[in-house]
Amino acid sequence: MKLSPNTNPPEPADLLIRFHNQTGAAVDVTGRPRTYACRWCCHGCGERASSGDYLKSTRPKANEHAATCRASYHRLG
Secondary structure, X not given: OOOOXXXXXXXXXXXEXXXXXXXXXXXXXXXXXXXXXXXXEEOOOXXXXXXXXXXXXXXXXXXXXHHHOXXXXXXXX
């Protein structure tokens, strides 16, 4: 499967976990592991966490999204 640079971006400096959705687009969990500042963002559909949370709460939400998301954003033109 060929991935777009939009769906598989470079890893950010504060990347903690990278999941992949059903089409291979990255779902990144970023922040600091022991703070209330972890967030997730899907590079396939653009959905993201509405607020920061601890890693133990953010990780399952990101994983659940990755398991069900089938979006793969590709810039046309």
